[in-house]
Amino acid sequence: MKGVEIRIRQQKGMVTLELEGELDFSNVEQLQQEIQRHPEEVVEIDLQGLLFIDSSGAGMLLSQARYLYRQGRTLRIVNIPDFIREDLEMIGFFKVLEILESNPNA
C-alpha cells in the first residue's frame, strides 16, 4: 500500500489517529494538518498499521509533540511496530519525546 490512511476515533478529551500504510516526505503534511485540526487535550497516534516511516515522518511527529506540549497538551504515540521502534530509537526519538514532555523548549 502506498500513501497513508488516517482513521479517527474521538472520545472525551482525546482523539486517536490510526495510521495505515507508509508515512513519508510525500504525505507528512496530511498527518500534520490532522493533528493540528483537533482541539482535544490528548492526541494519540496509533502506528500499528504503519509499514514505513521516513525521517520526514519522524521529524514531523517530534515537531508536533513540541507544538502540543507548549500548549500544555500531549502527543502520545502507541502500538509502534518493532521495526519502526528500532528506526525511531536510532535517532533518539524517545529520548527527545521524554525531554520535551518536561521542557518543550529544549
Add this chain to the structure above:
Amino acid sequence: MREVITGNGKIIKACGLEGSGCSLPAGQVGGDFFEFISCDKRTVFAAIGDVMGKGFHAARLMETICHMLRECARINPHPLEVVRRLNKVGGYELRKCGAFATLCLLCYDGIAGRLTCVNAGHHPPLLLSNGRVRVAQCRGVALGLLEDYLGSGAEEFFLAAGDAVVLYTDGLVEASGLGGQRYGQERLKEIVRLQNGADADRMKQNILSDLETFTRGFSQKDDVTLVVMKVTGKAGERSGD
C-alpha cells in the same frame, strides 16, 4: 591527503588509511552526505549523515551542514567537540526549517592507530578485524532535535593493519527486495565479513554489488551512501602517505 573524485564517489589515502565512499541517489535528490576531512598529518575525519527530507531543500541544508562540519573540525578537532559545536550551529539552521540530521563522525589518528567514533542518531559503524565483524556501540540524538547534543560519548578502537570500518545510511539496510524484505544489518555484516583482504574500494564495490543483487527489479525509496575505510600500514608509520 590524496583524493580522487569520480562522479558520486571519492577515494582518499591519508595517515595510513585508504577510504572509499559514494552516494547513490534514488530518484529525487535527498540529504545523504559523506565527507573526508584531513586536519593535520596524523589525523583524518570521515563523516556520514542524512538530512531529513528530499529535494532541493534537503540538498541545500546538507551543503550547509557539510560546510559547518568542516569549520567545526577546524576550530576544535576533538570529535566530541566537533559534534557538540555542530549541533549548536548546524542544529539552529536545521530547527529553523523543522528538520534534523543524523551524523556518524569518525576520527582516525594514524600515529596512535586510534579510531574515535561519535554518533548523532546515525547507524553505528561496522568494524572488520581478523574476519570478525562487530558493531560500534556509540549512540546519540540526531543533530537539531535538542539544543545541546546528547549522546553516549566518544567510543575508541585501536585498529591494526588490514582492519576496516564501514559506514552506511539507512537507504542501504532499508533497501527492499523480494516480498518487501529489507536488506538489513545482518546481511550487510555477512558481506562485510567476507571482505577480509579486499582493499577499501573493492569492499565498497562488493557490498554495492550484493545490494544490487538483492534489490534487482525493485524500485527503492531512499538514497544509499556507503563509506569504507581500511588501515594500510602499522600505527606510527603512517604520516608519510
